Amino acid sequence: METVEKKNSPERLDPASPRLRLAVPAVLAIAAALFALRPGASGRALAAPAPPSPHPPLTRRVVLVVLDAWRRADALDATRMPTVARLARGGVLGPMETGVRTFTKPCFAEMLTGGGSTLRDSLLNLARNPAPAESIFGRARAGGAGMRLIDATSDFVDLFSREIPTDAIVRVDPGAPSPDPDDVFNDQGIESAVLEALARPSLRLVAAHLQSVDHAGHLFGAAGPRYAAAVASADRRVGRIAARMDLANETLVLVGDHGADLSGHHGGPESAARETAYLAAGSGIRARPAGLLPSTAIAGLVTGLLGDCPPSAAPPGGADALLALNDTARVRTASICPCRSGAPARSRPGLAAAGAALVLAGIAGSSAPRPR
Amino acid sequence: MSALLLLVLGFAPDREDAAIGLLAFFLLGTAWALRRVSGRGTLVAAIAPIAAIAATRWIPGESSAVRWLAGAAVVAVAAASWQGSGQAATPRWLIGISAAALLAAFFHAALPPESPTIPFSPPLACGQAALGFGWLLLAAGAALEDHRLQVCGSLAAAAVYLHGLPLAALAFVELSILFPPPNGAEPRRTEAARSVAVAISLLAVFNGGYGFSRIDLSLMSLGASASSAMFVPIAGVIVASAYAWTLLVARRFALAGGRRLSRGAIAYGFLVLAGTDLIRLALARPDSVSAARSEERLVFDLAFALLSCVVELPLFSARPAPNRAPTPAAVES
Numbered sequence A: 001m002e003t004v005e006k007k008n009s010p011e012r013l014d015p016a017s018p019r020l021r022l023a024v025p026a027v028l029a030i031a032a033a034l035f036a037l038r039p040g041a042s043g044r045a046l047a048a049p050a051p052p053s054p055h056p057p058l059t060r061r062v063v064l065v066v067l068d069a070w071r072r073a074d075a076l077d078a079t080r081m082p083t084v085a086r087l088a089r090g091g092v093l094g095p096m097e098t099g100v101r102t103f104t105k106p107c108f109a110e111m112l113t114g115g116g117s118t119l120r121d122s123l124l125n126l127a128r129n130p131a132p133a134e135s136i137f138g139r140a141r142a143g144g145a146g147m148r149l150i151d152a153t154s155d156f157v158d159l160f161s162r163e164i165p166t167d168a169i170v171r172v173d174p175g176a177p178s179p180d181p182d183d184v185f186n187d188q189g190i191e192s193a194v195l196e197a198l199a200r201p202s203l204r205l206v207a208a209h210l211q212s213v214d215h216a217g218h219l220f221g222a223a224g225p226r227y228a229a230a231v232a233s234a235d236r237r238v239g240r241i242a243a244r245m246d247l248a249n250e251t252l253v254l255v256g257d258h259g260a261d262l263s264g265h266h267g268g269p270e271s272a273a274r275e276t277a278y279l280a281a282g283s284g285i286r287a288r289p290a291g292l293l294p295s296t297a298i299a300g301l302v303t304g305l306l307g308d309c310p311p312s313a314a315p316p317g318g319a320d321a322l323l324a325l326n327d328t329a330r331v332r333t334a335s336i337c338p339c340r341s342g343a344p345a346r347s348r349p350g351l352a353a354a355g356a357a358l359v360l361a362g363i364a365g366s367s368a369p370r371p372r
Numbered sequence B: 001m002s003a004l005l006l007l008v009l010g011f012a013p014d015r016e017d018a019a020i021g022l023l024a025f026f027l028l029g030t031a032w033a034l035r036r037v038s039g040r041g042t043l044v045a046a047i048a049p050i051a052a053i054a055a056t057r058w059i060p061g062e063s064s065a066v067r068w069l070a071g072a073a074v075v076a077v078a079a080a081s082w083q084g085s086g087q088a089a090t091p092r093w094l095i096g097i098s099a100a101a102l103l104a105a106f107f108h109a110a111l112p113p114e115s116p117t118i119p120f121s122p123p124l125a126c127g128q129a130a131l132g133f134g135w136l137l138l139a140a141g142a143a144l145e146d147h148r149l150q151v152c153g154s155l156a157a158a159a160v161y162l163h164g165l166p167l168a169a170l171a172f173v174e175l176s177i178l179f180p181p182p183n184g185a186e187p188r189r190t191e192a193a194r195s196v197a198v199a200i201s202l203l204a205v206f207n208g209g210y211g212f213s214r215i216d217l218s219l220m221s222l223g224a225s226a227s228s229a230m231f232v233p234i235a236g237v238i239v240a241s242a243y244a245w246t247l248l249v250a251r252r253f254a255l256a257g258g259r260r261l262s263r264g265a266i267a268y269g270f271l272v273l274a275g276t277d278l279i280r281l282a283l284a285r286p287d288s289v290s291a292a293r294s295e296e297r298l299v300f301d302l303a304f305a306l307l308s309c310v311v312e313l314p315l316f317s318a319r320p321a322p323n324r325a326p327t328p329a330a331v332e333s
Helices: A002-007 A018-036 A082-088 A104-113 A119-123 A136-142 A155-160 A187-198 A212-220 A225-243 A297-306 A327-336 A348-367 B002-011 B015-034 B041-056 B064-082 B092-110 B122-144 B147-161 B165-178 B188-205 B217-223 B232-255 B265-283 B289-311 B328-332
Strands: A061-067 A091-097 A146-151 A169-171 A203-210 A250-256 A275-282
Touching: A018 A348, A018 B265, A018 B289, A061 A187, A061 A225, A061 A297, A082 A091, A082 A225, A082 A250, A082 A275, A091 A250, A104 A119, A104 A136, A104 A155, A104 A297, A119 B289, A136 A146, A136 A203, A136 A297, A146 A155, A146 A187, A155 A169, A155 A203, A187 A203, A187 A225, A203 A297, A212 A225, A212 B217, A225 A250, A250 A297, A348 B002, A348 B265, B002 B015, B002 B188, B002 B265, B015 B188, B092 B122, B092 B147, B122 B147, B122 B217, B122 B232, B147 B165, B147 B217, B147 B232, B165 B188, B165 B232, B188 B232, B188 B265, B188 B289, B217 B232, B232 B265, B232 B289, B265 B289
Parallel strands: A061 A203, A061 A250, A146 A169, A146 A203
Antiparallel strands: A091 A275, A250 A275
């Protein structure tokens, strides 16, 4: 009887109760997180079957190399990256700007689908998070192009596994020993796999992800000698890949997924993290200055080189300045390629109301009496 | 007062700058109060290397001199804190562990960084040892209600989490916990505002703070094994521990000097900030820089609210530090 009375006593509902004072903010925080990060906020979906090819391919093969955390300052500095500068003389090298979310996965998704990203993409950067829109890989596969994706991380697989044949993926062990002391994430293994893929004429799209520069930035900062050595090593690696290509009939596209600040950090909308670069050289590239490109233009660049329509989320005409297309091909591309790009929808009144509720709950909780 | 400060922080155009200003204000206030505590030559001894760190902060790059000075400051502060502290009540093995933790932290800060992919990396091993020992000492100090042990543990972890000026600021905060101002040095009504504001200010100034770009991902290397790449879950725990540790410091700072802090106060503070984030998000243009900043602040505020709840669990809620400031009666005698 005494126990029952104790359970029903007013003390259990005391706002100063330690349990209640910890449980309420925890529950409210979890509820707010679920509300803000609810899936489907972007409203995007995989597209319908691919449209017909708008023009003949401009190249026999595209080799797309993503240099993780390629800082613009390094890319445009010929003393730091002499090979890139040399390749740019026969192609085009310019600045590129990513979206406002600069972790690797959101940047990959934006660059290879041409669409936007959401907070959810940033938060699931280290998790499996399939891209909700079609990518260049889906377009290439629909067009019958053989492809190979080479990576030491799971980024390609996590994002695009629905569009990639299983046998097209090559995973390299990042911990395998490399003869290069500045190669901290086994880019040497990536390079070997790319060179092996170049020996197969049936592969029309080869995509590779070099990560040692990003890794060196995170470990040692981007201002020191270890980072500079990693950049120089990546420059030589790109040179060796280009040397094995027939740039009269093939195309090398080198892009950064994002930049980094001098501490090697990225992830948010800071300008240093959004500033990266692109290099396009070889067949189908119009060798003239193209200025600043948004990273979403890369999807249209690759599909344009392969003679496919851009992914439906890509901005129309985003890569026109780089492609050696005549006016007829441009008009045809614009007329038959579907485009439905747009900013993700968001319920603004709902967000504001939820915010006001949290503010009031927080103030009420802060003002509650303290335990005696 | 607390709610008003939080709303000012929440709607400030640059919350980090506002938080840094608040922290500076409170640290200066603490320094002013500390001057009234007699016989604290150790404070001067500790401030000298801290000032040197602050001066060398502007050396280009991550100079090894900065790291050496940071390590020296940590050891100096720890040595000062042990002097005349009545260690007799502390088990000898804990004293040994704290010495090992500080040494490991010292060498981690002093040795140049190396790649985690090499077979054995002394700086990484020292860092891992310092973190392990540091957290062990924090827990042991809380269990034994020994604030010197907690200070040693906190400083050992700090030398891994922080470098340069933030480490100096942390050493100052730890000193103020060891030597709290006399009772009544601060109006009672401002206590809650002080604690919440300091918690947020510490996060803005210390490791990580607000923003994905500011997460110190180099900490992830401490989760690397000798032969392969990072083990993401462990690396994630190590990064998260940096934030939990900052909140613990903030809470200990708020409790120093015998103040009472209601449970959940810091968590409720972060809820207020999360609410302002949502309102700002509703007002911002989608995919704009402003929207992205509000988004990442929202993530951090919600994460900190949850972490605050964990930090305020009974394990880490030892009684406030004893106030050893001389009472008027003692001074007269």
